[in-house]
Amino acid sequence: MSAAPTTPPRTPSKSWTVKVREKGVEALPPERLLPDGQPTYVASWIYVFGVASIASLIVIIGSGSILALKGPAWWHETGVGHFFNSIHMWSVELFFFVMVVHLWGKYWMASWRGGRGRVWVTGAITFLVAVPAALTGYVSQQNFDAQWISTQAKDAMNSVGVGSFFNLTNFGQMYSYHILLLPIAVVALVSLHVLLVRRNGVVPPFEIDSRKAALASAATSPGAGGAPPPSPPSPSQTSTGGQS
């Protein structure tokens, strides 16, 4: 009879890579980062607009990369260039369209509930950063439309005191903002937003019926000052998959 092999006790590593890895896995275990199921309540059209925003953003980045590689003469003077220019512009229109519907949906379901404040804030900041990303694109077109928008918008920038370092009539500066700085910011914010959604789970709908019942019982019970309505269930209580 042989003795069972013993493993030596693990000493804590001082390596920063190990610490980062352990913190990362602790915050986002693989089954939560890449789940194979979603809570039942996610089967609703109103939950589609977040991923539709990401799909639009992918088309924006792809078409914009091609435009940046080929240059203004190509997108103004060739048929294929016109096509990709239109793809880029309409994907931006779609991006804002679905992002606004996503924002409305999340606002009216108070998606900051259950410790999801950072999810809401990163989404709101993404929207605010996407606006100048689009504006710098409109003034980078190299046409009369861009000239008109830049000369109008510069007055707005000057009126709020930022015109000295954000000059709408400086094409080089606007183009750098449009194809490098702001896209990096948008992609980073969207990535952080999605990771926070993975960590906290998709916000559940309001439990309207249980709230009504709680309010009714509070109103009929003698001497009751009104009990607080029950909180909606956490995603783990309603989940049918690995999301939460």
Next chain:
Amino acid sequence: MSLVGVMGAVFNLNHPAHTVDWSFIHLSVANVVVIGLMFVVFFLAILLPFPGAAGRAAARRGGGAS
């Protein structure tokens, strides 16, 4: 006639933009149409049933997972 010519005949853009003015609000008709479409899509997304949602909810109530 080219496609551009046909579209130009349908949508005559050779004029200043039509706008909607209400107090300090000043919007182009094109933007008003887009905002209206967003409201329509928003309410349709709330009201229309998602394919397979009822089956999944029934399976969950019955003890199954989907």
